[in-house]
Amino acid sequence: MAKKISRNTFIMEHSPSIHSYAAVVGKLEGAGPLGKYFDEVENDAYFGQKTWEKGESELMKRTLKKAISKGSLSPAEIDYMFAGDLLNQCISSTYGLKDFDIPIFGIYGACSTMSEGLSLASLMTDSGIGGKVAAVTSSHFCSAERQFRFPLSYGGVRTPTAQWTCTASGAVILSAKAAPPYVRAVTIGKIVDFGVTDANNMGAAMAPAATYVIQTFLEDTAMSVSDFDAIVTGDLGLVGSRLLIKLLQHENIDISSNHLDCGLMMFDRENQDVHAGGSGCGCSGSVLCGYFLDKIRSGELKNILFCATGALMSPTASQQGESIPSISHAVFISNQSH
Amino acid sequence: MAKKISRNTFIMEHSPSIHSYAAVVGKLEGAGPLGKYFDEVENDAYFGQKTWEKGESELMKRTLKKAISKGSLSPAEIDYMFAGDLLNQCISSTYGLKDFDIPIFGIYGACSTMSEGLSLASLMTDSGIGGKVAAVTSSHFCSAERQFRFPLSYGGVRTPTAQWTCTASGAVILSAKAAPPYVRAVTIGKIVDFGVTDANNMGAAMAPAATYVIQTFLEDTAMSVSDFDAIVTGDLGLVGSRLLIKLLQHENIDISSNHLDCGLMMFDRENQDVHAGGSGCGCSGSVLCGYFLDKIRSGELKNILFCATGALMSPTASQQGESIPSISHAVFISNQSH
Numbered sequence: 001m002a003k004k005i006s007r008n009t010f011i012m013e014h015s016p017s018i019h020s021y022a023a024v025v026g027k028l029e030g031a032g033p034l035g036k037y038f039d040e041v042e043n044d045a046y047f048g049q050k051t052w053e054k055g056e057s058e059l060m061k062r063t064l065k066k067a068i069s070k071g072s073l074s075p076a077e078i079d080y081m082f083a084g085d086l087l088n089q090c091i092s093s094t095y096g097l098k099d100f101d102i103p104i105f106g107i108y109g110a111c112s113t114m115s116e117g118l119s120l121a122s123l124m125t126d127s128g129i130g131g132k133v134a135a136v137t138s139s140h141f142c143s144a145e146r147q148f149r150f151p152l153s154y155g156g157v158r159t160p161t162a163q164w165t166c167t168a169s170g171a172v173i174l175s176a177k178a179a180p181p182y183v184r185a186v187t188i189g190k191i192v193d194f195g196v197t198d199a200n201n202m203g204a205a206m207a208p209a210a211t212y213v214i215q216t217f218l219e220d221t222a223m224s225v226s227d228f229d230a231i232v233t234g235d236l237g238l239v240g241s242r243l244l245i246k247l248l249q250h251e252n253i254d255i256s257s258n259h260l261d262c263g264l265m266m267f268d269r270e271n272q273d274v275h276a277g278g279s280g281c282g283c284s285g286s287v288l289c290g291y292f293l294d295k296i297r298s299g300e301l302k303n304i305l306f307c308a309t310g311a312l313m314s315p316t317a318s319q320q321g322e323s324i325p326s327i328s329h330a331v332f333i334s335n336q337s338h
Numbered sequence: 339m340a341k342k343i344s345r346n347t348f349i350m351e352h353s354p355s356i357h358s359y360a361a362v363v364g365k366l367e368g369a370g371p372l373g374k375y376f377d378e379v380e381n382d383a384y385f386g387q388k389t390w391e392k393g394e395s396e397l398m399k400r401t402l403k404k405a406i407s408k409g410s411l412s413p414a415e416i417d418y419m420f421a422g423d424l425l426n427q428c429i430s431s432t433y434g435l436k437d438f439d440i441p442i443f444g445i446y447g448a449c450s451t452m453s454e455g456l457s458l459a460s461l462m463t464d465s466g467i468g469g470k471v472a473a474v475t476s477s478h479f480c481s482a483e484r485q486f487r488f489p490l491s492y493g494g495v496r497t498p499t500a501q502w503t504c505t506a507s508g509a510v511i512l513s514a515k516a517a518p519p520y521v522r523a524v525t526i527g528k529i530v531d532f533g534v535t536d537a538n539n540m541g542a543a544m545a546p547a548a549t550y551v552i553q554t555f556l557e558d559t560a561m562s563v564s565d566f567d568a569i570v571t572g573d574l575g576l577v578g579s580r581l582l583i584k585l586l587q588h589e590n591i592d593i594s595s596n597h598l599d600c601g602l603m604m605f606d607r608e609n610q611d612v613h614a615g616g617s618g619c620g621c622s623g624s625v626l627c628g629y630f631l632d633k634i635r636s637g638e639l640k641n642i643l644f645c646a647t648g649a650l651m652s653p654t655a656s657q658q659g660e661s662i663p664s665i666s667h668a669v670f671i672s673n674q675s676h
Contacts, residue, residue, distance in 0.1 A: 098663045124465075127466065
């Protein structure tokens with residue numbers, strides 16, 4: 001079973017394998033620098049459905065289906081799953097996954113969902129209480145914009161610090177088999193609140209949570225930044241990434257040369273009008289499952305620390321003057337099992 | 339570690355103990371038949387805060403604080419926790435729990451949240467990857483009404499099948515110690531959808547999920563209804579409870595003589611104007627923590643099967659004509675560890 005070495009950090013005993021994984025994205029994401037890495041690019045924002053919300057459910061459904069088929073599995077072979085998304089009451093997950101007939105734990109971690117689901121699936125698989133356990137998440141630009149900000153038809157002008165919610169989904173299936181990529185350790189985050197209240201600057205709100213979890217992971221495991229090919233954050237974007245590097249420098253941790261942010265990787269900021277970068281549960285979910293996991297499987301990358309980051313606010317909370325608390329969980333993924 | 343005996347069901351190896359627990363409720367709940375069982379009854383719907391949402395966060399904070407102090411613990415002794423609620427983006431949990439400084443996994447299971455959190459906390463504690471693990475949830479009539487239905491000031495007339503979201507919160511802390519109440523087994527539910535589309539009749543929408551999980555638990559464990567002092571559902575209310583009993587009778591399972599529903603127990607339906615009964619994450623959470631756990635600890639009750647039930651819809655989904663899928667997880671709680 002996983003060994004708890006601190007309040008936050010668990011080292012896996014058998015290092016569960018990410019048996020299979022898949023990423024499906026929308027048109028803009030497919031046209032970005034990572035386009036060729038995704039399993040499927042869908043040009044129809046509705047994914048063949050009548051509403052964006054139903055489209056997002058369809059996106060998540062396709063992604064899990066793809067991960068299952070890439071792993072030569074059937075839905076009946078998945079023991080249970082963790083799933084969550086950004087929409088109120090996590091309806092993308094509910095309607096997207098209900099027909100799989102797989103026992104499910106709903107989770108909510110905003111854009112940290114892929115880290116959270118992967119952490120829980122890994123802990124349970126490593127402790128012998130999983131067989132094949134899936135973790136799934138998604139986000140959709142159109143459903144998120146109208147829920148969190150303005151209806152798209154309103155044509156609101158976005159601030160320079162605003163990020164672009166990715167239309168994207170990622171799914172992983174964990175198993176106890178011996179094949180890379182392996183999950184070696186996880187650090188569970190806590191809610192961090194530095195008092196940022198600007199809902200158009202979520203990168204800044206989330207940077208302290210990433211700082212906390214990266215620092216805690218490194219201290220708990222006595223590993224150093226240079227042990228990792230990349231320290232990967234979810235969707236801090238340009239503003240949040242700069243802040244993260246500065247915050248960690250204050251702690252004498254320099255990640256400037258090997259930090260990557262999925263939100264910055266997803267788009268070509270010069271030629272795609274996304275302001276500070278991509279965001280959304282599906283951003284880090286799809287970049288992990290589309291880009292990183294293949295490279296870890298092949299050995300091109302040896303070790304990454306994957307830290308999806310979530311801003312835990314709601315429009316109601318923002319309207320009531322609340323700050324934006326955030327969270328991030330760290331997952332150490334490696335080509336080697338020990 | 340917990341033994342997986344089927345796709346859905348785990349039998350605990352060491353039967354983790356519910357180390358401590360607490361329930362805090364609002365005025366109407368305090369005036370109901372169970373009023374004397376709760377740790378605290380607050381007459382102010384705002385819980386001393388400026389908005390109902392902030393009040394619900396305060397409610398959840400007080401409940402976890404109470405569970406921690408009843409267990410003679412400090413927040414620093416809680417290893418991590420599972421928390422969720424009904425509000426969009428689970429803000430009651432975020433703002434209510436952020437100052438505890440405890441690592442957290444956010445969960446979303448609508449009104450099934452107490453079953454879900456208790457299941458996960460039990461599985462992880464029993465498998466040696468917990469120390470002290472908390473599970474917390476809440477709901478609030480005023481914040482839920484205006485989010486899911488109408489602003490209270492609108493004065494909408496409620497249908498006879500409608501239920502009353504309880505202003506209530508429950509918190510449990512699991513540990514590996516040897517003292518009742520014990521968690522003996524859990525059955526993870528799946529999403530069940532019988533096509534009910536009436537958001538004012540959620541009991542009917544949730545009854546099939548409770549049917550599924552109760553039937554699966556009994557079949558998987560080869561236990562019978564008579565092994566339990568009570569088979570407890572979360573918030574099916576009057577309509578859903580009648581339906582549950584009928585649906586199980588079709589499967590040759592008769593729970594009519596020992597079924598209890600927290601939503602029906604919470605209020606005096608004759609004298610409190612709550613229509614079909616109580617509902618909300620905090621309904622089953624507070625009835626479990628206020629009423630049942632003391633009776634199991636003392637031995638007055640030997641065994642219960644606790645099945646909180648959640649309707650996974652959102653107003654957006656309902657407006658788009660979607661049905662109401664639902665879920666329930668079953669937790670076998672006992673005075674005996676084996």
